[in-house]
Structure formats: structure tokens, C-alpha cells
Amino acid sequence: MANxxxxxxxxxxxxxxxxxxxxxxxxxxxYTLVLADAGKLVTLGTAAAGTVTVPPNSSVxxxxxxxxxxxxxxxxxxxxxxxxxxxxxSAGSALKISQQYGAAQxxxxxxxxxxxxxxxxx
Numbered sequence: 001m002a003n004x005x006x007x008x009x010x011x012x013x014x015x016x017x018x019x020x021x022x023x024x025x026x027x028x029x030x031y032t033l034v035l036a037d038a039g040k041l042v043t044l045g046t047a048a049a050g051t052v053t054v055p056p057n058s059s060v061x062x063x064x065x066x067x068x069x070x071x072x073x074x075x076x077x078x079x080x081x082x083x084x085x086x087x088x089x090s091a092g093s094a095l096k097i098s099q100q101y102g103a104a105q106x107x108x109x110x111x112x113x114x115x116x117x118x119x120x121x122x
Contacts (some may be wrong), residue, residue: 027052028056028063033106037065038053043102045074054106054114055083080104080116087113094120100106 022040031044032053044050060101072078078097081086087096089109095116097104102119109115 010056017079028074031063033060035060035062039068040063041069041071041082042077043071043073044051044078045072047074048076049079050076051079051081052076052082053081054086054088056085057111058085059083064108064110066108068106069103070097070106072097072100075100080118082114085112088116089113090116090120092122094122096121107122 025037025040025042026044027044027050028046030051030053031042032055033042042052044052070078070080080088080095080097087110088106098119098121104116104118105121107115107117
């Protein structure tokens with residue numbers, strides 16, 4: 001996700017994402033989010049359970065309001081996990097994607113605080 005101010009130039013990649021939807025970052029094993037994932041869809045396709053970790057701000061400084069979608073494309077259930085010092089907020093403390101082809105959206109709402117919503121379960 002890019003933040004722009006008056007006079008800023010819109011890069012072609014941001015325009016493409018706005019028109020075509022988010023870029024997909026396909027993963028096949030446990031994965032820790034990186035700054036380039038902001039505004040993208042991270043997929044995890046594994047036969048066994050897998051984890052997508054949200055790193056602390058000290059490691060990856062996502063901007064406030066950053067949004068990252070996470071989808072389970074394999075049979076293995078995907079858990080969204082908090083890195084050291086990170087708090088993940090969700091209804092009922094649910095942080096597992098409920099089924100194959102389900103997805104969750106992660107929003108950065110504080111320095112080390114994220115809101116997780118979507119097809120999630122405990």
C-alpha cells in the first residue's frame with residue numbers, strides 16, 4: 001500500500017494494483033510478512049498446516065493502515081501468528097483460516113497491533 005501526498009508521482013506498480021487488484025505472493029511453506037506484502041495477497045499452499053507470521057514493527061515497519069490479505073490455497077490449515085511483541089486482534093481470538101480457499105485480511109491499527117478479519121476460526 002502506498003501513501004501519497006500532493007505532488008507525489010504515482011508509480012506504475014501502484015496504478016496497476018489499483019486497476020487490476022493486488023499482486024499475489026504465493027508461498028509453499030511457513031512465511032513471515034515483508035514490507036513488499038502491503039496491499040498484496042499472500043497465499044499459502046501446503047498439504048500440512050502452515051503459519052504466516054506478522055513481524056514486529058522493529059523488524060518490518062509497515063505504515064499504519066497497511067492491509068495484507070492471506071489465503072489458504074492448500075489443504076493444510078493456515079494460522080496467522082504474532083511475531084515477538086505483536087498483538088493480533090480478532091473476533092473470538094480466531095486466527096486460523098477456516099478452510100481451503102478461505103482468506104483473512106490483516107490491518108495494521110497500531111505500532112505492533114493488527115486487526116485480523118475474514119474466514120477465520122479458533
